[in-house]
Amino acid sequence: MDLELMINSLPKLLNAAVITLKLLSVSLIIGLFIGLFFAILRLNKNIFINRFAYGYSYVFRGTPLLVQIFIIYFGLGQIEHLRSTVLWVILKEPYWCAIIAFALNTGAYTSEILRSAFQTIKPGIIEAGKSLGISNKVIFYKIQIPIAIRQSLPAYGNEIILMMKGTSLASTVTIMDLTGVAKYIISTTFKPIEVFIVAGGIYLFMTFIIHNVIKFLEKKYSFN
Amino acid sequence: MELLAFGDTGWGDELFRATLMTIAVSITAMIIGFLFALIFTPLKLSKNKFLNFIANSYTTIIRGVPELLVIYLFFFGGTGAVMFVASIFGYNEYIEINAFITGAFAIGIISGAYSTEVFRGAIQSIDKGQFEAANVLGLNKFGKFFKIILPQTLRLAIPNLSNVWQITLKDTSLISVTGLVEIMRQSYIAAGSTRDPLFFYSFAAVLYLLLTFVSMKLINRLEVKYSRGY
Numbered sequence: 001m002d003l004e005l006m007i008n009s010l011p012k013l014l015n016a017a018v019i020t021l022k023l024l025s026v027s028l029i030i031g032l033f034i035g036l037f038f039a040i041l042r043l044n045k046n047i048f049i050n051r052f053a054y055g056y057s058y059v060f061r062g063t064p065l066l067v068q069i070f071i072i073y074f075g076l077g078q079i080e081h082l083r084s085t086v087l088w089v090i091l092k093e094p095y096w097c098a099i100i101a102f103a104l105n106t107g108a109y110t111s112e113i114l115r116s117a118f119q120t121i122k123p124g125i126i127e128a129g130k131s132l133g134i135s136n137k138v139i140f141y142k143i144q145i146p147i148a149i150r151q152s153l154p155a156y157g158n159e160i161i162l163m164m165k166g167t168s169l170a171s172t173v174t175i176m177d178l179t180g181v182a183k184y185i186i187s188t189t190f191k192p193i194e195v196f197i198v199a200g201g202i203y204l205f206m207t208f209i210i211h212n213v214i215k216f217l218e219k220k221y222s223f224n
Numbered sequence: 225m226e227l228l229a230f231g232d233t234g235w236g237d238e239l240f241r242a243t244l245m246t247i248a249v250s251i252t253a254m255i256i257g258f259l260f261a262l263i264f265t266p267l268k269l270s271k272n273k274f275l276n277f278i279a280n281s282y283t284t285i286i287r288g289v290p291e292l293l294v295i296y297l298f299f300f301g302g303t304g305a306v307m308f309v310a311s312i313f314g315y316n317e318y319i320e321i322n323a324f325i326t327g328a329f330a331i332g333i334i335s336g337a338y339s340t341e342v343f344r345g346a347i348q349s350i351d352k353g354q355f356e357a358a359n360v361l362g363l364n365k366f367g368k369f370f371k372i373i374l375p376q377t378l379r380l381a382i383p384n385l386s387n388v389w390q391i392t393l394k395d396t397s398l399i400s401v402t403g404l405v406e407i408m409r410q411s412y413i414a415a416g417s418t419r420d421p422l423f424f425y426s427f428a429a430v431l432y433l434l435l436t437f438v439s440m441k442l443i444n445r446l447e448v449k450y451s452r453g454y
Contacts, residue, residue, distance in 0.1 A: 075422035168290030
């Protein structure tokens with residue numbers, strides 16, 4: 001055990017963990033909107049809209065995140081037409097490519113979580129709203145969404161943790177996140193176990209915090 | 225389309241072999257995972273606090289740390305660990321471990337943590353009366369486990385195990401960083417030499433979709449088989 005290396009690499013890894021957290025939070029926020037959008041499409045009765053939303057979530061849940069990042073980072077740059085548009089400003093940055101891939105990926109899982117949450121809302125609750133003369137829009141925003149959020153908290157907590165682990169793939173497109181820096185230190189010092197303990201410890205600590213925050217929110221928003 | 229031709233002109237045969245490699249690694253990893261689950265599930269259910277602690281640390285650490293980090297640990301640390309063990313037995317030459325074994329082992333350990341949780345949940349949800357009934361029938365330990373508990377556990381576990389299989393299958397794409405030529409690595413090579421990454425990575429995505437689709441169909445059949453009588 002090389003304790004000195006562990007202590008020396010801790011600040012570097014902590015700095016990298018900030019990048020991991022940034023990647024995670026930005027992609028979660030974008031992913032939440034994507035997820036909500038597609039969950040609403042899934043509830044639509046039009047079969048084409050419905051199929052489209054299902055196809056989206058099927059493709060993104062059925063393929064590895066690594067493929068998705070590579071398609072966006074390496075693949076989209078190949079389209080000549082795209083290179084001349086404004087989008088290229090975003091797509092040439094590995095950081096944004098990673099975030100787009102993460103957001104689309106977590107959006108697919110989130111849409112499934114939210115869809116099942118919407119579907120478990122008892123029709124009686126919506127009928128109660130209607131009989132009070134509340135408009136459909138208000139019922140959706142003030143009744144269905146809050147209940148769905150409460151219903152989906154446990155599953156969404158798992159998704160956050162899975163996504164945090166997913167951000168490690170950003171290191172494959174040259175981003176120096178926690179895993180990227182850990183790999184760099186391992187490949188220069190050849191001390192994989194020490195670095196794994198420190199980096200893994202930071203990841204576990206973040207998992208622990210996320211887990212407890214979700215637990216707290218679950219309690220706060222519980223019905224009783 | 226000519227990019228996918230079989231033979232020297234296209235990448236069809238290479239990608240086909242890479243797909244077989246992905247399937248082989250996934251199945252090996254899944255089996256290694258089952259072996260780990262076989263060890264850690266009893267530890268999780270044991271009344272001994274210390275054994276509990278060991279099993280809980282295993283599942284918590286593996287499920288809380290990114291797969292890629294675990295793979296790097298095995299990739300960079302695997303050779304060192306094996307050479308250390310070999311040196312105890314007096315063998316000091318350089319040993320290189322096969323990328324397939326390293327990869328399957330790393331993914332297997334990850335898959336094992338998920339399988340352990342699935343088996344624990346399934347065994348815990350079996351009615352206590354079943355254990356008692358097996359005792360009353362005078363079955364011995366093996367009979368009790370193989371004839372009464374295991375079939376019921378499998379029925380409850382298969383839907384969740386199919387999720388573990390999907391996770392494992394997708395995780396194998398990460399082994400490409402160690403150089404094992406599976407779908408992802410082969411697409412990377414093909415994309416590099418033809419300068420057509422969009423096509424090859426999209427094709428890789430299609431291959432993965434195909435694998436998940438076919439395996440879901442097969443698992444559904446298994447599910448029907450094990451839930452007959454319910």
